[in-house]
Amino acid sequence: MSATGIGASVRRKEDHRFITGQGRYTDDINRPGQAHAYFLRSPHAHATINTIDTKAAAKMPGVLGIFTGDDLTADKVGGLICGWMIHNKDGSPMRAGAHPALAQGKVRYVGDHVCVIVAETLAQARDASEAIVVDYSVLPAVVDTASAAKAKTVVHAEAPDNTVFNWHLGNKDETEKAFKAAKHVTKLDIVNNRLVPNPMEPRAAVGDYDQGEGAFTLYTTSQNPHVARLVLSAFIGIAPENKLRVIAPDVGGGFGSKIFIYAEETVCVWVAKKVGRPVKWTSDRSEAFLSDAHGRDHVTHAELATDAEGKITGLRVKTTANLGAYLSTFSSSVPTYLYAPLLSGSYDIPAIYAEVDAVYTNTAPVDAYRGAGRPEATFVVERLVEVAARELGKDPAKFRMQNYIKKFPHQTPVIMMYDAGNYGAAMKKALEIIDYKGVGKRKRDSARNGKLRGIGFSSYIEACGIAPSAAVGSLGAGVGLWESAEVRVNPIGTVEVLTGSHSHGQGHETTFAQLVSDRLGIPIENVSIVHGDTDKVQMGMGTYGSRSGAVGMSAIFRAVDKVIAKGKKVAAYVLEADEADIDFADGHFKVKGTDKALDFGSCALQAYVAHKFNGQDLEPGLKEGAFYDPTNFTFPAGVHICELEIDPATGVTHIERWAAVDDFGNVINPMIVEGQVHGGIAQGVGQALLEGAKYNSDGQLVTASFMDYCMPRAGDLPSFDVGMTVTPCPSNPLGIKGCGEAGAIAAPPAVINAITDALGHEDIAMPATPQAVWRAAQKSLKRMAAE
């Protein structure tokens, strides 16, 4: 392995600009003559709009224009879309209401977009917004997930029982039989708490319209600028694709929330033409809380059947998923195909049946957030398994190992064909790291100090490498989920790699360059990664679902194959040899059995000067592209163990140790992969201990700032012990499975299993705040005193 090749912890190429303050985020971009947009948002969760009086505001200093939903309609700008069709149990399509970018007579959540004010400065636009008089008739709000379907208030007339769909997956009859025959049934009621993604960079957009060319440019905080352009062109109707350029420059974190095509970005690019000026909108944090798509928010009843030997024989769940007031871009796929197919976990379960009802409420739209459906599934499975082990009097590690899938490929009852894994190896390694044998002594030591110590397991699996286009098409996806790459070799042998993936913290500029430099045998500094601009990269599907390694890099791998193949043809002419006799290794094209060789840079030059071959027989140039469509999902898996201590006097939970052993298949850059694991665990610990978006019964978001919504800080977290096992993924050329979401998927059940172990009862919900833990600990202390 070279110092910069595949498998090396190469320091990141992109870091220099970030550590010196030279990163270029959307809000750092200023266009000549730029004006500023401010959105007037609904203060009510549910109301009809009788009138919007903008007369006084329009005369305020600096105001260039105020626009409402009627203006969008007049310009034939369509509504926002949901790109995944789900069918009900009876085969009928889901019931979706319209999703206008600016309100059409009704607002459906606090923060919904009433109108936009464009002014010379942001302060002037804000000032003007306060002079707009909106006459609302306030309606009752539907807020609660579990009861939304029974509410008298209807969010969208198209869904009279507030139910978007009732969907199911699995083998119902066999599952019922398994439960009838079960020796023991474990039952749990679970709430998967609503989260706000909160990437540190708030969303932003700069819209620009070139009157001479009749073309729009949108700079925006997107994980997938090509999908944004596709949706804005083909569905919303801003402009045809050749007249709309979308640029996602440096993006300060996404975690899913920057996948979606939102109202603000849509309006910002449209309104630039209306006012004849570039227009910038930057979300403040309060707006982000109100209008970024939230995550999770499931209410679930789950049951696990076991036989007399402790073998898991069946699993069934009934879940209600809150999708908020409108269907966000991929919202419908999250509690369905990203959720139920993961309910087999790492276990050999012959019968599984899942029912999911998705409901509208007067809350912010809910969509994919780091893990997206898979954390919800893992929480169900890993809580059930942990509780079942305790009820059966079995060691939770041994109970898991007894029920692990051990032969691959393995077909689950819920779509997925697991291709490779070794779950027992990960468990063994995690037990060693955490020193499982010593936990009894550590618990006794804690007890002597008046503390409660617990240990919790999470043996997660996820489906990544999203996704085989034909497979997701058959499940309702509106697009294929391949990825594109183009490898452009310049005449002196330097390389630009154009990718449809987008990097917003993942380090693609380094890992992708490692791959290309390793395979072409050229210095890593000779490789540049180009992404995030639809004028440079023709088409791509973007970054989410831990797909950029498994799918994005596989596309690059294939394009490099083609470059090498073309290079062999060029080398054959130059070296006057048969093409079949040319080998490529260590950056040199060599004629087999001779010392005749051509280095990669010289080959590139020969390809462009084209003096040694006939242009009719071989085209000049060295530039190749590839579209890679995966043949299967990938299945990263692993074991996380959390050990923590509770102070029953204060309810404060302190995480003492964290062992994470993950199998991501082959790894390009271990330093970056470990960093992804750390960050994922932090978000999962946040969900388990700290974070929860709360609406009151009127539909007001009462956790709408960093003062009220508890983000994990450095003092809330431990350092993590991260280990790895490797079973290469058989379905892609690099053997990569993906690592971006694992920590966020694995962590929440590990924490809650540890807390319930410490407490000695299961009565705790997420987030397990000090107040909640204190109450639960008092119950434990009473019981312990009685014993």
Add this chain to the structure above:
Amino acid sequence: MATVSMTVNGKAVTGTIDPRTLLVQFLRENLRLTGTHVGCDTSQCGACVVHVDGKAIKSCTTLALSLEGASVTTIEGLAVDGSLHPMQEAFREHHGLQCGFCTPGMIMAAVDIVNRRGHALDEQTIREDLDGNICRCTGYHNIVKAIAAGAEAMGGKAKPARQAAE
């Protein structure tokens, strides 16, 4: 409108500004120093941390007019003559950043921790003193390592930083 003069990264600057202009707006919009970021509106996240007269402050809750005559250092002013500050180098070496958005504020806060607490920082001290800075990407694991190493390097006792392999 009002006029304010201060020194930013060693250069004298003067601006005519709306009196409600915050320091971060003055830096980003008037001086085009966009390395200082805005991540929240409640003075919680620390993406906007800069140094004023040698001490860390949150530029999102400081009126520019209140800094007449002050000396301000931003992330752009930390490297001297093109060579990185040891804390910048430590963040790169220890992978203390991912998306990079919180990074300028983290580095400025980290330098301030060293200035206040010295060069031998234990993990608990670093974690507690980072209370005013939020990162959503790294889980803080590598930020803590980077600050410990950067603190040591600022004291001149560190081994030479391993050359970044790029």
